[in-house]
Amino acid sequence: MRPKKSAREYALSMLERFDRTEQEVRSRLKEKEYCREEIEEALAFLKEYRFINDAEYAKTYIRVYSAKKSIRKIRFDLERKGVEKELIAAGLEEQPVDEEEQIRCLLKKKGYLPGEEMENSDYQKLAGALFRKGYSYQVFRRVLSCAAQEEWD
Numbered sequence: 001m002r003p004k005k006s007a008r009e010y011a012l013s014m015l016e017r018f019d020r021t022e023q024e025v026r027s028r029l030k031e032k033e034y035c036r037e038e039i040e041e042a043l044a045f046l047k048e049y050r051f052i053n054d055a056e057y058a059k060t061y062i063r064v065y066s067a068k069k070s071i072r073k074i075r076f077d078l079e080r081k082g083v084e085k086e087l088i089a090a091g092l093e094e095q096p097v098d099e100e101e102q103i104r105c106l107l108k109k110k111g112y113l114p115g116e117e118m119e120n121s122d123y124q125k126l127a128g129a130l131f132r133k134g135y136s137y138q139v140f141r142r143v144l145s146c147a148a149q150e151e152w153d
Helices: 007-017 022-031 036-048 054-065 071-080 085-094 099-109 120-132 137-147
Strands: none
Touching (some): 022 036, 099 137
């Protein structure tokens, strides 16, 4: 039988495949039943050598998903991964998310033409889909009112 990997080795092998937050690494090490001291030592090592950095993780996540997800959804995902709210706010300030452009793209994809009247059932379906994805009603209404006055490419 092969000896069990150290917490540090296991954490490093996890990070070979994907970046992770401190909370994700901590949780995984707990699941593998490493003792608290081993976990803390491994996390200290990972932080010291910058293998984990929640601020950088948040910035990268926001950069990757800023064109696909709402601000609410990005915040929710990062908070669930254990990133502090201040780090998320700093990342969002550095990499703004243009929810209006995302909604415009979705409207174009669905075949909505500016100035065209939208059926009530289509409006409700679209609004429901956007709300479930974390977009606000105010942004949705603002995009629709602008679309009534402008032409899209």
